[in-house]
Amino acid sequence: MIDISEVVKRTGLAASTIRYYEQIGLIHSPGRHGLKRIFKSNVIEQLDLIKLGQNAGFSLDEISQMFSNSGQAMIDRNKLKDQANKIDEQIRKLTAMRDGLLHAANCPASSHLECPRFQKLLRVNRRLSTEST
Amino acid sequence: MIDISEVVKRTGLAASTIRYYEQIGLIHSPGRHGLKRIFKSNVIEQLDLIKLGQNAGFSLDEISQMFSNSGQAMIDRNKLKDQANKIDEQIRKLTAMRDGLLHAANCPASSHLECPRFQKLLRVNRRLSTEST
DNA sequence: ATACAACTTAAAGTTGACTTGAGGTCAAGG
DNA sequence: CCTTGACCTCAAGTCAACTTTAAGTTGTAT
Incomplete structure (x- = not known):
């Protein structure tokens, strides 16, 4: 478990951005230490993927649909295929x-x-x- | 010389967008017919180029810097290469x-x-x- | 025990890229 | 001549994606 400053250090994102992402449900904090958010360390990978998606031209909304809710990555296999097709289109x-x-x-x-x-x-x-599209 | 509705037809952009682009100096209307803007027909290519730049990840501000003062599309070749490399990275x-x-x-x-x-x-x-990167 | 740095919140502000709305103008057709 | 519809202006509104601000709350070090 890591705190927000660690996430800042390891992703280069602003703390406010990380809070914002949690607020809109893009990432999830499993608890607090006092007031302070704690994160699972895999949030780093999630944030990297979010960055990737953004760079590729996807909106946060589209990205959050790729990670259907709460960090549980991508369950529906048909949706996964759809998503792969979207990405393929973007690649082209x-x-x-x-x-x-x-x-x-x-x-x-x-x-x-x-x-x-x-x-x-x-x-x-x-x-x-x-x-x- | 074409009018704004022709530009709309041939680019698919909204008239308001075209006016907005003129307002911020991204494109130029060489005159009016009464109140109505007229455009040189090469504005179509310029608008296509703008769209290309946007899709490639440039802001309107960056794009307008590519059109040098003469209105000719003078593009910084190194910037183009940089951007191509960035896109290549995204593709990978x-x-x-x-x-x-x-x-x-x-x-x-x-x-x-x-x-x-x-x-x-x-x-x-x-x-x-x-x-x- | 207390100071304080590092976090927290909620709300408002910002930026880029437009869109919308209200009201005005004008050239062309009937 | 008069209507009409396509244009016009300017201001305000919208949306995404954040950032900033102001005020409050800890955990930790001294």
Whole structure:
């Protein structure tokens, strides 16, 4: 069991953020020492996953649906598959972006907007970002 | 020259968004027809580029810095590469996560938390997300 | 035993990125 | 000429994700 300052140290998050996450049910503190929250040390892994999800463009709400309530990770196998598909979709988007960005970084065209390949990327991106996800 | 409804049609953005982008200087309307804004048709590509940047994790502020004073999309190639690398890192993490989820969906362990492979995923992810990026 | 640093709460404030609402203007069609 | 609908403005509202503030409560060290 660790306290909030330990969580701060090991995740780099602000204490207020950790409290906020507990408040919205994203993580769970199994008890108190006096007033002070205590956490299981696996909260570190949970917070890392939350960070990962955020970086990948998922909202806290979506993330909390991945960890159905109270730290019990992901029970429903069909939901798990759905979630994997969502992530897969996100991977495809990010891959298109990365390729486009790398191309843009190397493209000799004076303006990226004039480069046919960059234009194609923009179109693809629009399709991807207006799709129902 | 096109009007705002044409921009709406061709980008899928809300008119209010387009006005907002003009207000913060992200795009430019070269004039009016009466009260009504008119746009050069290349604003469509600019807006696509903005969307791309957003999906790639840039803020509107960062995006507006990519459009140099001349209005031409002058993109800092090193920034693009940096961002591509960040995205690449995310793709790797997400791929690991997706694979972990798919495994979990098929894993016979009664709880995913007890599945050794899933536990390994969590550890791998933790390592990745604390690496210097 | 007391000081105090480190925690706590609840509520309000902030930021980014928009959206909504109320009321105004204008060009085009009947 | 007059209506109409698509545009306009400006201010305020919203939402997510936090942060800040003010006031209160410990556990621990001196």
